[in-house]
Amino acid sequence: MTDALFLVLSALAVWSGWRVFRVDSMVRASFQLLVSFIAVGLIAVLLAAPYIGIATVFMMAVEMMVMALFMVMFMMNPAGLNPMSMVHQHRFAAITGGTAFAGLVAAVLLSDLPANPVPPEAEAVRDLGRELLGPSMLIFETAGVTLLATMIGAVVLSARSGRYGESDAGSVPPGLTPGGAPAGRRPAQGGGHHDHHWGH
Amino acid sequence: MIAATLYLLLALPPLVWAAAVFDRIGTGRGALLAGPLRNGAALLLRPVAPTEAPDRLNRLLAPGWYLALALVGLSVVPLAPGLVASDLSTGLVLWGACEALTVVVVFLHGWSPNAPFPLLGAYRYVAIALPAMLLSMFVLIGAALPAQSLSVGAVVEAQREVWNLVRQPLGLPLFMALGLALTLRGPFDYAGGAELAGGTSAEESGPALAAWRLARAAMLVAFSAMAATAFLGGYLGPVLPGPLWLLLKTLAVMAATVAAGRFFARMPPARMLTLLWVVLLPLSFANLALVGIEVLP
Amino acid sequence: MTITGGIEMTLVSVLIVAAALIGIGLYGALSQQSFVMLMMGLELMLNGAILAIVGFWAFSLGGAPEGQLLAIIVMAVMAVEMAVGFALVVAVYRKRQADMTESLTELRH
Amino acid sequence: MTEIAMPLVLVLLAVAFAWGLQRLGPEAGATWPHRAPFLGGGVPQTHAWQRWHARYYPMTLLFIAFEMEMMFMYPWAVVYIETGTKALAEMGMFLGILSVGILYGWREGVFRWQ
Amino acid sequence: MSLLASLARGAEIPVFAAIGAGGLAPVETLRRRPGLRLVDTPRHARVLLVAGEVDAAHATALERLHAQLARPRATVWWRAPRLFDRGEIADGDDPTGAIRRAAETDEPDQRPDLPPHPWEGIGPHGQGGMGMMGGTPYGRPMAMTAEDIRDGLALDAYRARFGPFLPMLPPGLALDLTLQGDVIVAAGVAAPPYPQGAESDAPGPCAARMLRLMGIGPRAARARGALAALPRGSGMRRRLAAWVDGARVDETPRPLPDALPGRDWTGAALWLASFAPSRLRAACLKPEAA
Structure with missing residues (x-):
């Protein structure tokens, strides 16, 4: 079964x-x-x-x-109303994928895997909880900080308003001296390539 | 296990019918008991309207998935001590998975016809249902704390002394917000509603519409059974046999959910989104902290 | 056990399935032009990784909780990868109206 | 292992039932005007499927990061009572850290329609 | 099957109302009539009820609506001259009898069975398109990117004529909208709302219409709570409060092409519903007169 x-x-x-x-x-x-x-x-x-x-x-x-x-x-064409091929270097990718599979299978078959199955009376969730709150407490709290960093990073990257103005308008930081040149690297000009990817 | 499944499958049709009757009460159109059956039969005799270039397979399957999630959600609810259809040690997590998949299914239902109003409804729903799901998970974790287990059976047994409704008074109302979202009604009916001409089901007709409404009613049953189990002590109760208690409590929660759906007005989605994250989510934290302090020895 | 033609759920069979998922994921990640599709390939590889971890946990580690913890960490990595990846896609699209990996390489001025 | 067999059977049952139900009705006459999407008599110029501008996309990013914490919370709930106050403090800290993310997102207007 | 049929005989008849001039108030009286159910989309309906006089200019729109009802379908003209040669005519206060009679009949399509654009057999795969975005796959072109007015992500714009018979808009109002996601980025008025009787401007019906969009019934006690659902400081809240208190609202909205862009669909529908029908009509007519 x-x-x-x-x-x-x-x-x-x-x-x-x-x-x-x-x-x-x-x-x-x-x-x-x-x-x-x-x-x-x-x-x-x-x-x-x-x-x-x-x-x-x-x-x-x-x-x-x-x-x-x-x-x-x-x-583009998110519903696939026009049949499309979004594939490049197809051969290379297929060979690499196949090789990875073959290599992993060979490794699995050739290596001597230790056999030590889960005892039937084990309480998987309880063990996990004890681990989280005991020995791996630091991992748990680090995960919290990592997730916070992810949240802030994602919001900063995706929000329109950059720190110094709207991100699509350059978000140029103020000068170090009043009226001086903007601090930091200047963003490159020339966003908005409108049609260059429609012709596939 | 098989017996419990059979009981569930037997109990579901009358409960679905009861849900339809509850929806009809107060609409002032009479024929309370027979009305839903007649209208359902009439729908089944109408054809399914095709749309331009739809995603046929997903359109056909969406009501089935919705019904399936309701059934699976229902199957973790114990009917009596030891009498449960899927006796998973992590039943609460399985229920959470059903909630999450419901969002996917409703989205698919709105996406598949390739038409503007269903699409609007689908996207609006995702925005609201995702954070609403978060609420319910916190609330259910609050229910799991005294049980020291994720098994729904243990959650019921932990309520022998006192119901979770008393331990965490905020729990049931917050959970009901999720119920309204899962069953697409009232203030959380962002998939449908009059301003979208029916939203995700605006292009559905005939049996497809009937199947979707049936699944929605089944989801109300599943949600109510879960709420009754997690907060009202499930099958626990004096004198009457356990399953009967569960049935009565389920009916009570169903009625309360339908009433709440009628009582509260639907907000514009951006406002609801802020409310969910900034008011309701902190409330669920507070609720969890409250239970946490209560159950500590 | 005849209905499965002699195939049983052992560590080897679980790992072979995981290897297949990783292989397909690798193919997807390398062959797709679009950044979001590339992320799908990565997710599929991590899917295989989760399966392999759970397999090892069940058959070789004697149920040591670290195995489960590792699976959770892989999932956290996935969540972080998705959140940051999509945020990058939004930022790049806003600047360039482009979502292809090839257009991304042009960003190196 | 039978604990997931029963849900799977229920899924098959439900999907088959809903499928059968939708086969009950008569065949529809699928003319082009009949299939056009409903716009109250108006017509769309294009297909509705499009690069849909989901106005809440920053919220979804915040959401997947935040949702990850549920993975840690379920096992936490199971051992909460036996661990005691320490568990309360640790989870309080964890949630506190993540709440900072929500507050930050709120300040940045993540929950508004972009 | 015969069991189903006999069960279905007592069912309510789902009716989609296409409201013309002076039809708003009469249709409201049908909402609680036993045996009928007003539905929001023709897909759910058995009978198309044309209530009030409809401009000949909207005849094509009406025929499109008629085509979207699943067959068998029927039309009832209630206090309305026929625009096409089908269906029952009802003149009195109660069209129920005519609707019942119509529900026994079936009408063929009024529109020719042609796709919006030719597509079959066109293109390398015969689906009507070339490349990723070109052509008219399955009879319609694909949406193309356009500038956005809110967050600057130039994603696809959906251009369509909404109305004149959309249940959430004032009857007769046809809008040419450009949407990105659910936000309106450009709007034009193709046709103003129909004139309605003075009774449609009364506070009660106005409040009821707006509350229906918010998913609740018209009881006053609930209506008070509903105010909290609207954004604070928005004129919508003030106007709904006035209606709930039984006061008339005589504000005229700004011209729609200026006022609608930037609102999401829900907000736009609520905003439109928060003005009395006659004032909304005046706002749509004014720019045409100028």
Whole structure:
């Protein structure tokens, strides 16, 4: 039963992972990736990690939702109404991907993997909690600071108003002396290449 | 496990019908009990309207996914001690995953017809539903604290002494905000609404519309059962058998949710977004801190 | 166990699935022109990484909690990568109306 | 392992049911005027699918960073009582740090429509 | 199937109302009539109810609406001259009988079955497009980027004629809008709202219309709370408060092409609903007269 479920879920994970790069619609691509994540999450539940598995599902659901928003926002032809190819260096990429797969499989098959399975009475979530609040407390709090830095960085980068004015207008810092040249490096001129990428 | 699933599947149709009846109360159009059935039957006999170049597969599947999420969400609710359809040790997280996937499904429902109003509704909904989901997770973690477990069964058992409603009075109202968002109604109905001519379902007709409304009602049932379990002690109660208590509490939460949906006005989305992050989210922090201090020995 | 044709859920089979995901992700990351699609490739590789970590945790580490913690950290890395990556996309697009990796290389003045 | 088998069965059941329901109605006459999107009699010049300007995009970035903290909170909730005050303090600190991010975002107008 | 059919016989008839001159107040009386249900989109409707006189200039729009009802479909002309040769006519105060009779019939399309642009077989894949953004795939061109007025991200602009029969806009008002996301970046008035009777300017119906957009019923107690949902300091809150108190609002809005850009769709719909129909009509007519 477990093995059959594992087989189905693995096939689903790999197939939908592959479809991500084969569909024209960006929304479909994002949610195809979500399907792959869900399948992996469910495999994790099979592997006696019920927390990591289910949490992957909910984390990835929102992340892929956001991914879809941005994909639609910034990709031409986001729904794939015109068939398109967004691929470059296809051969090189395919060979590299294939090689990576072959190499990893060889490494897995050739190396002697230690066998020390999870004891059936283990309480995965409780152990994780103890670890978080005990030995790995620093990791936990560092993660907090990292996430804060991410938030601030993301807001600064994406907001229109730069520190010294609107970012698309240059956001030039004031001079060091009154009326002097702006401090720091001057942003290059010439944004707004409007049509240069429509002709594919 | 299989028995619990069968009970759920048996109980769902009447509860869905009850949800439709609740929605009809107070609209002043009579035929309270039969009205929803008749209108549903009429919808099933109408054709599904195609649109220009839609995403056919996702359009067809969206109501099914929505219903599926309602069912899976419902399946973590224990009907009696030990009687639960999916006995996961992290049931609360699974419920959270259902919430998160609901946002995806509603977005897909609005995206797939390739039409302006559904698209507007879908995007507006995502903006509001994402932070609303955050609220519910904090509130549910508050419910998990006294239980020292993420299993829904343990959350119920931890309420033998006192219901979570008493421990965290803010919990149920905040959770209800999420319920309104999940079931697309009232102040959180950003997927639909009169100013979008129905929003994500503006282009749906016939059985597709019926399936979507059915799934929405099923989601109300699932949400209410979860709220009753997490805050009102689930199957716990004197005299009557456990499942009956759960049923009564579920019906009560359903009625309260429908009423709340009618009572509060929908804000422009930007205003609601600020309210969620700046008022409701800190409230849920406060709620969590309150429970935290209470349950410490 | 006959319905699966002899395939069982072992560490080796889990790791092979993870390797397949990583391989596909690598292909995607290298072959896509657009920055957001490139991020999809990265995410898929991290997906494989999560699977491999959980597999090791389940079969080789005897359930040591550090394994789970590592999986969480990978997910945090994903979240950070996405947030900063998209913020960069917005900033670049605002300046250039471009979302392609090739246009990004032009930014080096 | 059966604990995820049942949800999967329910998913299949629900999707099949909703699919079947939508096959019940008669076939629609799919003429072009019938398929045009509803705009109250008006017509759109283009397809509705477009590079959609989601006006709340900075909020979503803040959101995915903030949402990550849920990953830490669930295990925290399980061991909260046995760890005691220390757990309260640590999570308070963690949430406090992240709340600074929300306040900063608020000040920068992240929750407004861009 | 026969069980479904017999069950469906007692169902309410979903009606989409296309409101013409003087039709606003009469349609309001239908909202609580048993056996009927007013719906917001023709996709949900069985019957198209044309209430009040509709300009011949809007005949094409009406035919498009008619085509969007799923078949079987029917038309009822209520206090309105026919613009096309189909459907029942109702003249009295109560069109219910005519609607019931119409709901037994089916009408063919008024519009020719042609895609908006030719596309089939055009282009390398036969989907009507060339390259990534060119052509008219599936009969329509794709949206193209345009400058934005708020955050400077030049993403796609959606240009369309909204109205004249949109339920959330005043009846007859047709707007040529350019939207980026849900924010209006440019607006033009293609047709002013229809004249409505004086009773449509009364505080009660005006408040009810606005509250319906906010998803709640017209009870006064709820209406008070609804004020908090509107942004503080906005004229909308002041006007709704006046209506709830039973006072008339005689403000005339700024010309719509100046006032609408920069508002999101929800805000724009609420803003339009916060003016009395006659004042809104005056604001749309003034620039034309000048």
